[in-house]
Amino acid sequence: MEPSRRFHFFDKHLIALSGSAGQGAVVIESVVDTAGDDTFLWVLESSGRLNALYRRLGVDHSRNALSHYSLKAFEYEALRVFSCPQTSTLVVIGKDDDSDSMLKFNTYKVSAPSSSHECPDELLQFVQSVPLFSAAHGLTLDHIEAAAVSPCGSLAAIATSIGSVYVYRNYLAPLSEGDAQQLALSSFSVADVAADRNVGPVRSLHILPLSSGQLGLAVCCENSVLTLRLSPEVELLISGIIESSFEASCDLGDGCRFAVSKAGGMMDIYDMERGVVSTLKSCGACTSMCAYKGYIATASLDCKGGLEAAYATTLVVVQALSASMDFVAHSQHIPVVFKFERALSSLYVLARSGSSPALIVFELREKSIHERLQTLIRKRLFDCAISIATAERRPLAECEEIHKIHANWLYEKGHFEAAMEAYCRAGAAMEPAFVIGRLMPLNSKIHLYKYLVHLHRCGTASRVHTVVLMRALQSLFQGCSGGIAEIPTTAVPGGVFCEQLLHDFLEEFGESHKDGIRDALYDCRFSGGSGFARVVALAQHDHDEYVDILVEDFHDYSAALRYLGSVGDQAACNAILRHGRRLVKHDPGAVLAIIRRIASSMPQTQGNVHDAFVPVFCMEDRFLVDMLGPDTHGAPLMIFSTRIHLTLDQFAAHSRPAPSSHKLGALPSEDGSADVPITAADGAPDLPSDMRPSAKSSTEPRAHGTADFDIDGLENRMWKLLNGNTQLAEYQLMALILCLVYNYQRGANAMAIKMGYYHLPLVLAGMPQSHLRSTKFDLLNHALSYGYNEPTLWVGTLSLLVRSASDNSELVRDALRHIQTHRLLSFPSVLGILQKNATLRFGHVKVGVSAPPLHQPQEYLRHEFRKVDELLKDCERDIAQDKVDCSQMNRDLQRLQHSYFVINNTNCSRCELSLELPSLHFYCQHSFHTYCIGADGVCPKCSPIVHEAAEGHEPQQGSGHQDDFFKFLSGATDPFVYMAQQMERFAFSQP
Incomplete structure (x- = not known):
């Protein structure tokens, strides 16, 4: 059939031939053969003249003109010319006289033209000339019918009129010294090799490479085509018959293929080792052909x-x-x-x-590649466009763009399967989201599945693509079975079973895309495909997800327990931690058996496995007793800690200002009974009244709690735990630590008071309210209740009241009244605390005149100031008396300086012996020997009295401070705690 479409991909240009050195136009006549390579076009004349046509470099040369160079290859006649581009050689067959015995191979070395080649003679250099029919090698003189030379020049073949083929190995060029190759000339009969006498005369020869790397010979005869392997001996590869007569042949230039045109307008494409690979319709009888x-x-x-x-x-x-x-x-x-x-x-x-x-x-x-491709695309010959782009080695992006256009055209025509395949070949030119958006609305999801599998194989698939692929499989399953519970065996379009699709995908990508498949299972479960998700999870050996589906979606607890009995300890442990509360209500014995199996297989060096399960079953008392045993050390404390921890965690989650999207279910009470609000009458009898939950607070919903969750009931259950299980010190300490961790101030205050840490509520009250989850704390009530044990509580209380940003003037007045009545703090300490509030004025603490005496803060201040005033007056009187005494002493000194004393002592005032010269006399009228005086040079009689007077005053003054210290120290229940709390006063004294 004649080709159906015609295009104009080539432009015809007449080429002008110009000689070198400014010569005019060149005329070439009587051409017998031509040859060509990337540098030259060789034209051989029958007269033996060889013409080289080339483009000169480095000059302004028209593309429609070729430079010409010629030389005389043979003197008499030339027959054939061959170019060997691999070795840059040229082989010419001809003779120098009329005798056929003088036929020769002339070999030339070819140099590439350049701008420096002003002398064209440098283009060809003669190498050697050897006879064609060498009698020394047993070759018989005959007429040449066809000839061929390999591109490397190492092999040549000549076909003669008698049906023989002469093969020349390493004959056309001289061998270098040490070359392992050997010269060899041989011949064979085509009819003998083909075992057929009707092959006809040889019309053409082609030397082409074989898949083994050796060179083969294609012999085209009038009635048949033969391909031969020439090494080490001639071996027939294929033999083809030409139904009609031979017309022309040519090699295709791509390796081991050649074309043969035969009568009838047909053309066969041959492979050297496979024979005819295709047949084309040509345009009439062929005289010449070239690929x-x-x-x-x-x-x-x-x-x-x-x-x-x-x-x-x-x-x-x-x-x-x-x-x-x-x-x-x-x-x-x-x-x-x-x-x-x-x-x-x-x-x-x-x-x-x-x-x-x-x-x-x-x-x-x-024409340019872009013009040709655009023409083919406009004519919808996409396969041709891709073939040409690939043959031209165009960038991958251009080929992918053609596939993209082809795919969109196929999709618009409704050829969805072919469109999907074209989309796969489009590669980076197509955005996967666009293709998915086009394939998803189709009734059959098999095209979407195939495209997504292609993305996974190319390594460009993300988790989202895996999720979409699993949804496509889910749709296929539902389409096959109408809502599956197990894998169907109904075939999808194309004869592929859904079961096989899933198996192939998981086998190829189950491990590399495990995370994406798990995300897809979540999506399938939420979209109603729990049955499909269960099948996939089981095929993936995803034990955690499979148990989740059984318990949460199907509520098949028996199947879940049976499955946990067959899986490993790690998977069973994870499932018990997630679903233990549900499973234990269904079959406690089976759950206990699984836990014991896990415990028995766990090494003892890794701790007690029961510690991990206590939080799960903290509300199941009977099951905990069976699991832990009655003699387990520390089990009650561990259970209590777990319960209070979970309750505080839930309370914190539901009392945040911004409710979380993930809500925890309310925990049941300890005994499984309904939640009962705790009122002030039975709530916390051993706690202060301000810390007990009131009946009003248990019935009114809180503003910051969630509207559908009973947060007050949860807090009541928490107070039950704090009051009923904190009689021992370790319970109190654990509850205090957990309340501090969760910033629950009311619980922390209660536990601190139980443990005797009376200063801790003050520390918490002094912290920023944004760090605490608390209600208003009555500082004054706390100091009144526990100040008798801790007198320094008043320091912290008054400091907090003064530093508060709110109006606490009434509380400050009450605190001052108690301090004044019971003389709890010194007046300078009170003034130092009051000075910390820069905005506090005397009027803020002033009460009415009707207040009883000594109960008015201003009376306290006036009384203290009066005492100070009296003290100042006493000091002034003492100063005046001291001035009188100093004046008297000055007068005495003056008198001593200007008067004399009569000393009549004859004996030493210390040793009572008679005085001898020299002797010492003091104004106190005491006399001593020089050796009876000490080194200090003072009177031994008067100095002890002076020392006793000085030393007697200081101990008396220091003892007053010691009495005050021990008086406060004796009032403390724990001297060490009292000393530590004294250090905390510095925290309140800082501005």
């Missing part, structure tokens, strides 16, 4: 006016080489074509006009 990239160019015998007419033309067709690309890239009548040639990175047509022997060179110049 270029993904195309094949042919020239037909359909000439207008005959081959010898001056206006004769042939039809040149360039069509896609692949059978999947059914289009013609170029079609045009041009002068009679002699041969096509791949050269200079383009496709050249060598032709002649009518009977003229002059050569005409055309270039079929391919």
Whole structure:
């Protein structure tokens, strides 16, 4: 069938040939053969002249013109020319005289042209010349029918008219010294190798590589095609029959494939080792053909006016080489074509006009890749566009963009399966969210499933994609079974079973996308797909999720317990910690058996496993006794700590200003009975009245609690725990610590008072209210109640009242009244505390005149100031008396300085012996020997009296301070605690 579409992918350009060194136009005649590579187009004339056409570098040269260089390869006649681009050599077959015995291989070394090659003679350097039919090697002289040379130049083949093929190994170029390769010439008969005498004469030869890396030989005869392996001996690979006659052949330039055109307008594509791989429809009888990239160019015998007419033309067709690309890239009548040639990175047509022997060179110049791709996309030939883009090695992004356009077009046409496959090939050009949004509304989710599996295999899938994939599988399951409970066996479109889809996905991605699959299970459960989620969790061996589904979604506690009996200890332990309260109500014995199994397998060095389960079953007294045993040390304290901890945690969660979205259920009471509000009559008889929950507070809802949760009832149960279980010191300490951790001030105050820490409520009351969850604390009542045990409580109480930002003037007056009545603090201490409030004035603490004497704060202040005034007056009187005494002493000193004393002592006042000269006499009229006086030089008789007077006054003054200290110390219940609390006074004395 003839190709259905025709495009214009090539432009024809006439190439002008110009000689070197400013020569004019060049005329080439009687062309017998051509060859080409990326640098040169070689044209061989029958006269033996070899012409090199090339583009000169470094000069302003038109693309429609080629430079020309020629040399005489043979003197008499030239027959064939071959380019060996891998070794930059050129091989020419010809002879220097009329004798066929003089046929030779002339080998030349080719140099690339450059701007420095002013002398064209440097382009070709002669290497060697060797005979074609070497008698020394047993080759028989014959007429040449076909010839081929490998691109590396190491292998050549010549077909003769008698049906023989001569093979030349390492013959065309001289071997270097030490080269392991050996020269070898051999021959074989085509008919003998094919075992068929009707193969016909050899029409063409092609040397192509095999998959093993060796070189093979393709022999095209009139009636058959043979491919041979030449090493070490000739071996027939394939043999194909040509139903009609042979017309032309060419290698495809991509490795081991070649094309054969045969009569009837058909063209077979051969593989060296597989035979015919495809068949194409050509455009008439073919005289010449050449492959270029993904195309094949042919020239037909359909000439207008005959081959010898001056206006004769042939039809040149360039069509896609692949059978999947059914289009013609170029079609045009041009002068009679002699041969096509791949050269200079383009496709050249060598032709002649009518009977003229002059050569005409055309270039079929391919249009830009973007123009060609846009044309194919507009014509909806997406497969062709992708093939061309791949062959041209375009960037991956361009190929993916073509797939994207193709996929969108297929989707609009309703070909969803093909669209999904194109979306998969689009890669980064498509946003997965866009594709998912297109495939999700389809009735069948199999296309969405396949696309998401592709994303997982490419490594670009996220957790969200895994969730969507599982939802697609869930939809497939529900579509197959109408709401599943187990895996169905109904097939989805395409013959794929849902069970197999799930199994394949989990087997491939179950471990690498475990987190995403778990998120998908949560989503399936919340969307009503608990049955599907249970199947997936079981297939994934996700014990935790499987038990969650059984307990929370299906309430199948028996199945959950049976499953826990078969799983490992870790999974069973996790399940008991999460669902133990539900499971123990269903079957306590089974739960206890699982716990004991876990405990028996746990090493003793890791502690007691029961400690982890006590919080779960803290409200199940009977079960706890069975689990822990009656003789378990510390079990009551542990249970009490757990209960008060859970209750405080729940109370804290429900009393926050901003309620949390996750609400905890109310805990039942200890004995399982209904919650009963505690009133002031029976709430807390051993606590102060201000700390007992009142009946009003138990009935009125709190503003900061949740509207649907009885927070007052929860607090009542908490007070029951604090009052009924805190008779021992360790219980009190544990309750105090937990209340402090949860910032529950009322409970902390109660426990502190029970333990005798009377200063702790003051410390908590002095903390910022934003750190506490408390009600108003009656400081004055607290000091009145416990100040007899701790007199220093009044210091902290008065300090807190003074520092408070609110109006506490009435409380300050009451505190001053008690301090004045019972003489609790010294007046300077009270003044120091009052000075800490800069806004406090005398009028703030002033009471009415009707107040009883000594009960008015101003009377207290006046009384204290009066005492100070009296003290000052006493001091002034003492100062006046001291001044009188000093004046008298001054007069005495003056008298002593200007008068004399008569000393009649004859004996020493100390030893009573007679005085001897020298002797010492004092104004006190005492006399002494010099050796009876001490080193201090004072009177031994008078100095003891003076010392006793001085020492007797200081102890008396210090003893007063000691009496005050021990008086306060004796009033404290614990001297050590009293000393520690004295240090806390500094915390209140700071501004």
